[in-house]
Amino acid sequence: MSLWYDEIHRGNQRFGLKVRQTIYMGRSEFQKIAIVETEAFGKGLLLDDVFMTLEQDERTYHEMLVHPSLNTAPSIKRVLVIGGGDGGAVREVLRHPDVEHCDICEIDGQLIEVCREYLPEIGSAWDDPRLTVYVGDGVKFVEEHTGEPYDVILIDGCDPVGPAAALFGEPFFECLAGILSRDGVVAIQSEDPHLYNEVHLEIVRRMRKVFGHAHPYYAGIMIYPGNTWSWTFASRNVDHLALNLERVARIEETSEYYNRAIHAAAFAQPNFIHKALT
Amino acid sequence: MSLWYDEIHRGNQRFGLKVRQTIYMGRSEFQKIAIVETEAFGKGLLLDDVFMTLEQDERTYHEMLVHPSLNTAPSIKRVLVIGGGDGGAVREVLRHPDVEHCDICEIDGQLIEVCREYLPEIGSAWDDPRLTVYVGDGVKFVEEHTGEPYDVILIDGCDPVGPAAALFGEPFFECLAGILSRDGVVAIQSEDPHLYNEVHLEIVRRMRKVFGHAHPYYAGIMIYPGNTWSWTFASRNVDHLALNLERVARIEETSEYYNRAIHAAAFAQPNFIHKALT
Numbered sequence: 001m002s003l004w005y006d007e008i009h010r011g012n013q014r015f016g017l018k019v020r021q022t023i024y025m026g027r028s029e030f031q032k033i034a035i036v037e038t039e040a041f042g043k044g045l046l047l048d049d050v051f052m053t054l055e056q057d058e059r060t061y062h063e064m065l066v067h068p069s070l071n072t073a074p075s076i077k078r079v080l081v082i083g084g085g086d087g088g089a090v091r092e093v094l095r096h097p098d099v100e101h102c103d104i105c106e107i108d109g110q111l112i113e114v115c116r117e118y119l120p121e122i123g124s125a126w127d128d129p130r131l132t133v134y135v136g137d138g139v140k141f142v143e144e145h146t147g148e149p150y151d152v153i154l155i156d157g158c159d160p161v162g163p164a165a166a167l168f169g170e171p172f173f174e175c176l177a178g179i180l181s182r183d184g185v186v187a188i189q190s191e192d193p194h195l196y197n198e199v200h201l202e203i204v205r206r207m208r209k210v211f212g213h214a215h216p217y218y219a220g221i222m223i224y225p226g227n228t229w230s231w232t233f234a235s236r237n238v239d240h241l242a243l244n245l246e247r248v249a250r251i252e253e254t255s256e257y258y259n260r261a262i263h264a265a266a267f268a269q270p271n272f273i274h275k276a277l278t
Numbered sequence: 279m280s281l282w283y284d285e286i287h288r289g290n291q292r293f294g295l296k297v298r299q300t301i302y303m304g305r306s307e308f309q310k311i312a313i314v315e316t317e318a319f320g321k322g323l324l325l326d327d328v329f330m331t332l333e334q335d336e337r338t339y340h341e342m343l344v345h346p347s348l349n350t351a352p353s354i355k356r357v358l359v360i361g362g363g364d365g366g367a368v369r370e371v372l373r374h375p376d377v378e379h380c381d382i383c384e385i386d387g388q389l390i391e392v393c394r395e396y397l398p399e400i401g402s403a404w405d406d407p408r409l410t411v412y413v414g415d416g417v418k419f420v421e422e423h424t425g426e427p428y429d430v431i432l433i434d435g436c437d438p439v440g441p442a443a444a445l446f447g448e449p450f451f452e453c454l455a456g457i458l459s460r461d462g463v464v465a466i467q468s469e470d471p472h473l474y475n476e477v478h479l480e481i482v483r484r485m486r487k488v489f490g491h492a493h494p495y496y497a498g499i500m501i502y503p504g505n506t507w508s509w510t511f512a513s514r515n516v517d518h519l520a521l522n523l524e525r526v527a528r529i530e531e532t533s534e535y536y537n538r539a540i541h542a543a544a545f546a547q548p549n550f551i552h553k554a555l556t
Binding site: 002004006010011012013014015016017018038039040060194218220221222224226227228252255256257258259261262264265266267268269270271272274 | 280282284288289290291292293294295296316317318338472496498499500502504505506530533534535536537539540542543544545546547548549550552
């Protein structure tokens with residue numbers, strides 16, 4: 001017997017999936033964690049009852065979080081991922097042979113353990129020798145980092161409420177700027193531009209203030225509210241459209257959504273965004 | 279008391295909106311017609327229990343159906359719309375002062391009457407003197423047309439089942455080619471490329487066969503299944519990226535979604551589409 005699980009947005013619209021079984025349910029120090037098997041998109045993760053990632057719908061999100069930055073930053077030797085406990089982001093990062101070292105800092109160690117056990121197809125790169133996993137507060141990690149700067153920093157947090165809220169604040173962005181290499185790039189998931197328009201615009205504006213240049217980019221994610229998801233690319237010096245063609249060619253051989261045409265296209269701003277940001 | 283209305287896709291996912299009231303419900307010769315008031319997106323139309331258009335979510339769909347063709351065809355004096363009984367498509371067509379004559383052929387006269395009465399904000403151009411409304415079968419209209427050819431033909435049908443099925447067939451496309459001017463453009467709504475991938479690809483392939491060139495293009499529509507909707511641009515001679523800048527400039531002054539950057543970006547093919555079509 002499959003049951004409907006519905007996620008409600010703004011109290012007046014909902015998105016539901018038929019769930020065959022609940023594979024895991026628990027509560028960590030930070031949030032409620034559930035792994036379910038859906039009929040439509042395979043196994044997936046919910047945090048605090050919100051769909052985060054599903055096996056057959058996760059590639060667009062993770063490819064778009066990662067590859068626009070990793071295909072434009074001049075150097076990508078050192079990469080930091082904040083959040084991303086499902087492992088999808090670091091999997092995409094580690095597809096780049098030019099990455100020599102990737103750190104991931106996820107606040108919820110239990111989340112990583114659950115995802116490693118039940119969603120190994122999403123987090124398929126946990127054992128890569130280039131990866132170091134830190135369990136802890138991403139804000140603290142960034143504040144206290146005194147080692148070499150990072151070439152690319154990716155922020156893969158939940159919505160800006162609960163444990164992830166600080167990952168969207170200007171003080172955090174200032175800290176990121178302090179540990180980013182001179183020609184480094186930051187990319188952050190920046191919410192749905194329709195239903196959460198002001199939240200989205202505010203993230204872009206804050207990043208522009210801190211880094212000088214910030215460009216939102218867009219793609220459709222079936223399981224997220226609204227029709228369109230956004231990420232924001234920020235950098236002091238890097239042209240967001242200047243692709244490293246060798247890296248792109250390698251990635252687009254096996255990617256599901258991302259390719260060089262999509263890279264450029266994703267940065268086109270719908271008219272209602274363009275008008276709000278200029 | 280608002281009630282949930284859910285639309286179910288492939289039996290295992292659903293999209294629901296809270297409906298404040300049913301404003302109209304009836305059955306025409308062709309289909310069940312309902313006008314409801316939703317909490318999320320205002321008033322809207324359902325045909326055979328499927329959301330077609332909602333006041334606060336209709337502009338992206340209609341702008342993207344219409345403007346890519348009308349901003350690239352060398353002449354846009356004569357335009358034909360097949361389907362489109364809600365009036366949104368002809369409204370966008372008639373925003374172009376270069377359009378001298380627009381015919382619309384909608385099979386369901388009752389649908390037009392209901393939309394004129396209850397959704398005047400969507401169909402706000404019914405009284406434009408350049409518009410001629412034909413109630414009848416679009417396939418027959420095209421087969422029997424012996425007047426001047428059209429510069430742009432827009433196919434705004436429902437899903438390729440029921441009354442709209444013939445609007446997606448190769449024989450119909452052949453007829454369209456016969457009444458299209460030499461440098462004319464056809465655009466057709468071509469379904470969701472994720473959930474109805476094969477249907478989408480087949481429309482593109484058929485149009486390529488008939489017209490020589492056909493380019494799918496994409497945008498997100500909140501109320502349609504999947505995250506992404508598609509249209510397909512077909513022409514014997516017209517470059518889909520060669521914009522008439524004067525026309526674009528006028529449209530983007532007031533459009534919600536469409537602008538020149540979006541025009542080019544919409545034609546970028548996600549990697550899974552690009553691979554399937556090459």
